[in-house]
Every structure is written in structure tokens, then in C-alpha cells.
Amino acid sequence: MSWFLIRGWTILVYLFLFLPVAVVLLLSFNDNQFGSFPITGLSLRWFVKLAHNDAILRAFQTSLILGGLTAVISTTLGVLASLALVRYKVPGQNMISTLLIAPILVPEVVLAVALLLFLNALSIGKSFPLLLMGHVIFTLPFVVLVVQARLVSIRRDVEEAAMSLGASPMQTFFQITLPLLAPAVFAGMLFAFTISFDDITGTLFWKPGGVETVPTQIFAMLRNSISPEINALGTVMIILTVGLPLIGVGIVRKMAMSRGG
Template sequence: MGWKLIRGWTVAVYIFMFLPVAVVLLLSFNASQFGNFPMTGVSLRWFVELANNDAILRAFRTSFVLGILTALISTTLGVLASLALVRYWIPGRNLVSTLLIAPILVPEVVLAVALLLFLNALSINKSFALLLMGHVIFTLPFVILVVQARLVGIRRDYEEAALSLGASPMETFFRVTLPLLAPAVFAGMLFAFTISFDDITGTLFWKPGGVETVPTQIFAMLRNSISPEINALGTVMILLTVGLPLVGLAIARRLATQRGR
């Protein structure tokens, strides 16, 4: 009886959490310009208007560029940091590891305000570079955690065997270590892109004037009225942020299976 109550409560919590998402998905296909029930019909009208909205298209381009750059920089730094922390002994390794993971522990709004005040004290104005740096700081710990977990499970025998056969440390990394790390690297890159693409708290503090990402564009649109285009835009965001990790997980598992063979 107890387990039935727990399962029922769990189902109720999930319904409570995901029902608003389902409503947004459903209303994005509503033919009426008023987001209410019952729906007057099914239509792709709002997706067409979304595709013709220049402001939203600019926001999508900005978010994609920002997400890709964040993913590339965070993944590169995360792989190098993980190698240094796992494969080599460095003074204060535990302290360095804690500092790299700290942005996860600090509330994002506190981190955003702290970085903004610090740069204002240095007389550095808001810019796209500042926005990119903030996203890298916030996403880097996720990449490090994923890559470290994979790197710990890779035996050093493979690398030592390559070195003993005459390969240089650089060749060993690119021909042995990196292929074995590929699933974790790919997963970390997708995590960084998704987190950057969805971020709004830090972006509101760091973005320069005239630059909008998709989340901040949605926030700006909500100030005026709840347009049906927002539901369509929310549907696109949901598909991207849910679909990309699922695709990445499938690819990472496939890569891991091929490496295991």
C-alpha cells in the first residue's frame, strides 16, 4: 500500500510539473489568436508568423552563435582541466577542482551580479564577449564533471602502451585518449550548448543593449501581451532543448558501444 501511494504521488508530481509544458505545446497549434480552451481549430499559422518575425530570427541566430562558441570553449577548457586534474599531480589540486566546480554551487543570479560588478569596477562595458565569458564560466563545471567521470574510468595502460611504442604525448592524446573520451566530450559539448541556449538569468545581466537571445526575446514579448507566437516559440525551444540531449545521448551510447567492441 505504501509503495502504491509513493508511485501515485510521483505520478502526480510529474503531471504537475509537465502539464504546463503540454499546454504550451497544445496551444501553439491553436488556430485562434486567444490562448484559451476549447481550441477553435488546429493550425500552423503561428509557426509561419514565427518564421517571418525578424526579431525572433535574430534572437535565434544570436543564441546559436553564442551556444556554439560557449560549447567549443567550455569543452576545450573542460577537457584540458580534466586531464590536468586526473592524469597529473598539481599543487592544490583539490582546491583547484573545487574552484572550477564552484559556479554550480553558487546561485546563478549571485554569480551574474558578482561578475557584472567586478567588470564594472574594471570599467569594462557590457559586450558580446562578456556575455560569452559568463556563459563559459557557468557551463564549464558541467563539462568538467562529465569528462572527469569518463577519464577516471579509462585505464592508463592504453596511454602508457602508446608512449612505450614511440608515440609522443600529443599523438597519444589525439590517437588514444581523445577517441576514448569522445562520448563524454560530445555529451559535455551538448550540455554546454543546451545550458547556454536556455539561459536567461545571467544573460539579462550580461548582454549588451540591442542584443537578444531567444529566452530574453520571450521575456521581452511577455511584457506586452501573451501572443500565440510565444507558444510556438516555446514549442520550438522545448523540442530543441529536449531533442538535442536525447540525440546526443544516443550518439554517445553508440560511440561507447563501438569503442567497447
């Protein structure tokens, strides 16, 4: 009886979490201009309008550029930090690890306000570099955690064997360590891109005037009215944020299996 109640409660929780997402997906294909049930017919016209909306296209371009730069910078810093903390003895190692992971523990709105106030005290205004810096700070811990977990499992004697055969530390890294780290590096990069692409709280604080990402564009559109284009845009966001990690997991597993084989 208790197991039946747990199952029922679990189903209710999942319905509560995912039913609104399903509603957005269904309404994005609704032919009726007013999002309501029952659906009068299926149509792709809201996606067509979305593709011709200059503001949304600019927001997508900004989000892709911002997410791509965030992923590259966070992954590079995360790999270097993980190597230093796992492979070498660094003074204050525990404190550095705590500082790197801290952005996950601090609420994002607190982190956003703190960074904004700090830079305002230095007379640095809102700009795209500030927005990029904020996203890097927020996504870096995820990369560090993923890469460190993989690096710990890589045996040190494999690298030592390569160096004993005449390879330099740089050659050992690029020919031995990095290929073994590749699944974690790719996963961390994908994490950073997805988190940056979806972020709205920090972006609202850090973005300069006239610059919109996809989440802030949705937020701005909701201030005026609930347009069917918002449902279509929400569907695109859901496909991207769910599809990319699933594709990434498949690629990472394939890479790990090929390395293992």
C-alpha cells in the same frame, strides 16, 4: 497501501511539472488568436509568423552563435583541465577542482551580479564577449564533471603502452586518449550548448543593449502581451532542449558501443 500513495503522489508531481509544458504545446497549434480551451481548430500559422519575425530570427541567430562558441570554449577548457587534474599532480589540485565546480553550487543570479560588479569595477562594460565569458564560466563545471568521470575509467597503461612504442605525448592524446574520451567530450559539448541556449538569468545581466537571445526575447514579448507566437516559440524551444539531449544520448551510446566493440 503506502506504495499506492507513493505512486499517486509521484504521478501528481509529474503532472504538476509537465502539464504546463503540454498546454504550451497544444496552444501553439491552436487556430484561435486567443490562447484558450477548448481548441477551435489546428493550425501552423503561428509557426509561419514566427519564421517571418525578424526579431525572433535575430535572437535565434544570436543564441546559436553564443551556444556554439560556449560549447567549443567550455569543452576545450574542460578537457584540458580534466587532463591536468586526473593525469598529473598539480599543486593545489583540490582547491582548483573546487573552484571549477563552484559555479554549480553558487546560485546563478549571485554569480551573474558578482561578475557584473567585478567587471564594472574594472571599467569593463556589457558586451558580447562578457556574455560569452559568463556562459563559459557557468557551463564549464558540467563539462569538467562529465569528462573527468570518463577519463578516470580510461586505463593509464593504454597510454603508457602507446608511448613505450614510440608515440609522443601529443600523438598519444590525439590517437588514443581523445578517441576514448570522444563520447564524454561530445556529451559535455552538448550540455554546454543546451545550457547556454536556455539561459536567461545570467544573460539578462550580461547582455549588451540591442542583443537578445531566444529566452530574453520570450521574456521581452511577455512584458507586452501573451501572443500565440510565444506558444509557438516555446514549442520550438522545448523541441530543441529536449530533442538535442536525446539525440546526443543516442549518439554517445553508439560511440561508446563502437569503441567497446
